[in-house]
Amino acid sequence: MPELPEVETVARDLRPRIVGATIVGARCSWARTLRTHSPEAFAVAVAGRRVEAVGRRAKQIVVDLSGRAALTVHLKMTGQLFVVPADAPEDPYVRLVLELGDGREVRFRDIRKFGKIGLYGRDPVSGELTVEGAAVFAAIGPEPLDPEFTLRDFRWRLRRRKGRLKPLLLDQSFLAGVGNIYADEALWTARLHPLRTVRTLRPPDERRLFEAVRSILAEAIERRGSSIDDYTAPDGDGSMQERLQVYQRTGEPCPRCGRPVKRMVIGARSTHLCSWCQRLTAADRAGASTILRGMTDGRRRPGGRWAGLAGEGVSGLTPAEAEQATRRARTERTQRAAATRRAAARASVAGSTPS
Numbered sequence: 182m183p184e185l186p187e188v189e190t191v192a193r194d195l196r197p198r199i200v201g202a203t204i205v206g207a208r209c210s211w212a213r214t215l216r217t218h219s220p221e222a223f224a225v226a227v228a229g230r231r232v233e234a235v236g237r238r239a240k241q242i243v244v245d246l247s248g249r250a251a252l253t254v255h256l257k258m259t260g261q262l263f264v265v266p267a268d269a270p271e272d273p274y275v276r277l278v279l280e281l282g283d284g285r286e287v288r289f290r291d292i293r294k295f296g297k298i299g300l301y302g303r304d305p306v307s308g309e310l311t312v313e314g315a316a317v318f319a320a321i322g323p324e325p326l327d328p329e330f331t332l333r334d335f336r337w338r339l340r341r342r343k344g345r346l347k348p349l350l351l352d353q354s355f356l357a358g359v360g361n362i363y364a365d366e367a368l369w370t371a372r373l374h375p376l377r378t379v380r381t382l383r384p385p386d387e388r389r390l391f392e393a394v395r396s397i398l399a400e401a402i403e404r405r406g407s408s409i410d411d412y413t414a415p416d417g418d419g420s421m422q423e424r425l426q427v428y429q430r431t432g433e434p435c436p437r438c439g440r441p442v443k444r445m446v447i448g449a450r451s452t453h454l455c456s457w458c459q460r461l462t463a464a465d466r467a468g469a470s471t472i473l474r475g476m477t478d479g480r481r482r483p484g485g486r487w488a489g490l491a492g493e494g495v496s497g498l499t500p501a502e503a504e505q506a507t508r509r510a511r512t513e514r515t516q517r518a519a520a521t522r523r524a525a526a527r528a529s530v531a532g533s534t535p536s
């Protein structure tokens with residue numbers, strides 16, 4: 182799912198294309214894409230509004246419109262935004278279209294249909310997006326790259342929390358915009374185990390985590406995000422996936438110590454780490470034994486049994502090597518399929534080549 186750097190990239194690509202344009206109508210073919218309005222009411226509510234700004238809050242794009250209104254776009258799993266001439270071919274995955282007065286359209290394409298678009302008012306006093314008097318982003322924590330967000334703020338927030346680091350980083354009320362990819366990368370960079378509990382952190386640990394989160398996110402924005410799965414932006418794919426050190430690299434050597442990267446499941450989310458570089462103290466092991474038993478380096482299945490060859494036609498290899506080869510082949514197939522889907526998305530909106 183797109184995280185802060187991917188959503189920021191989409192917002193930056195959209196900005197020069199649509200700021201100043203006027204929305205003249207809207208079509209919606211999947212009503213549940215809309216959070217706040219019926220398709221008919223939405224079309225009426227956006228018509229005639231001018232796009233004033235494009236920004237981001239947490240993992241959502243925020244498009245400010247004239248008349249103190251704003252659209253929020255949550256891409257979720259497979260959402261993509263393109264700006265194309267109105268006569269460009271429209272594929273069946275386009276769920277919502279904003280028609281612009283200059284003959285172009287903003288198209289929200291979303292294969293899995295989890296994406297959400299909302300239309301809100303901006304409070305004239307607080308400047309917050311509101312729905313029935315409540316702020317839309319009230320429960321969302323600070324932006325980690327906000328220049329005003331300091332190590333001091335981070336420590337203050339950390340010290341009011343309990344629990345383990347990985348779920349905490351994913352908690353949007355703690356920090357905005359961090360998801361599975363950048364949580365794993367930040368913890369590896371900071372040499373902190375994902376199951377480490379907050380109360381055992383010493384001040385230097387807190388500092389390393391703060392700096393790692395910020396530097397990973399900043400680098401990922403520079404590289405236009407990680408094009409894993411369906412994420413692509415109006416100006417094309419990102420390249421951060423090539424720079425990820427542990428995320429989806431189970432079994433590959435840790436870039437720091439050479440030992441195999443391991444995978445475990447924490448709170449139903451895949452977690453990647455180096456158990457050598459990211460040590461867990463005995464105290465933090467308590468209560469985590471079930472999760473730790475499920476840890477794998479891709480060669481051995483949890484529980485210690487060697488994985489079988491599973492009919493993949495791999496021969497002349499030890500079971501460990503065969504499992505590794507099978508896993509790698511599966512990853513490559515998944516990556517190729519995702520790249521094909523992204524290329525198909527771009528081809529289906531052929532008018533959207535970077536201008």
Ligand SMILES: [Zn+2]
Nearest residue numbers: 435438455458
């Ligand atoms: Zn390591």
